[in-house]
Amino acid sequence: MDLEKTRQNLELRGFKVSFFDTGKEAAAHIASQISGCTVGFGGSKTLEALGLFETLSENNTVYWHWKAPGKETLKAAAFADVYLSSANAVSEDGEILNIDGTGNRVAATLYGHRKVFIVAGTNKICPDFASALSRARNTAAVKNCARFGKKTPCQVDGRCHDCRSPERICHALTVLWGPMGGMETEVVLIGEDLGM
Ligand code: SF4
Structure with a gap:
């Protein structure tokens, strides 16, 4: 995993990039950037591990369907000022990959916000697009199926x-080649194993 190469290539593509050794430092940085906003969360074990829902709720209105399930929460998150998501994989060439079933998470990384944060542990970094795609499909998606108790072929082998x-x-794969027009996108990389 070449962190510096990843960082340089993300920046060349127009992403803002920050790096922290620990999730605690990353969470403090994100909290320092967001105040008095509406904030939407995608489903993410990384965001959960960082305790960001609780931290950001102190100064913002946060919508997360993991805390308040339902379509109203998803709709509010879709058009919040700020949106937070993790990534299934990040290539050292600076591509950000996510697979989704419902679509709320990937859609929200494409449109509707002033700013998007992509929060990812360095375990998500892969050498190139092919290995990033393999990680998204053969690691992240397989683990997500297990989490939901799905009876799919990936749960056999x-x-x-x-x-x-x-x-x-x-049901869908998105590859961010750069920040979407009109939305600042900050990639927050963390030197820990986080998420799936
Ligand atoms: S086997 Fe099916 S459900 Fe499992 S990761 Fe592949 S496409 Fe997704």
Whole structure:
């Protein structure tokens, strides 16, 4: 994993990039950037591990369907001032990959906010696009299926089969090649293993 190469390539693509050794420092940085805002969260074990819902709720109105399930929460998050998501994989070439089943998370990284934060542990960094795609499919998606108790082929052997199962959770893949027009996008990299 070449952190410096990743950072340089993300910046060349127009992303703002910050790096912290620990999740605690990263959470403090993010909290220092957001006050008096509406904030939307995507489903993310990384955001959960950093305790960001609780921290940001002190000074903002935060919408997260993991805390308040339902369509109203998803709608409010979709058009919040600021949106936070993690990534399934980040390539050293600076591409950010996410697979989604419902679409709320990937859609919100594409449109509707003043600023988006992509928060990722360095375990998400992969050498190139092919390995990043493999990570998103064969690691992140497989673990997410396990988390939801899905009876999909990947739960038999731990590999993605691009299945046609009715329980499939992989319905879309997004690759951010740069920040979307009109939305500042900051990639917060953390020197810890975080998320799936
Ligand atoms: S496409 Fe199917 S087999 Fe592949 S990770 Fe998603 S649910 Fe599992």
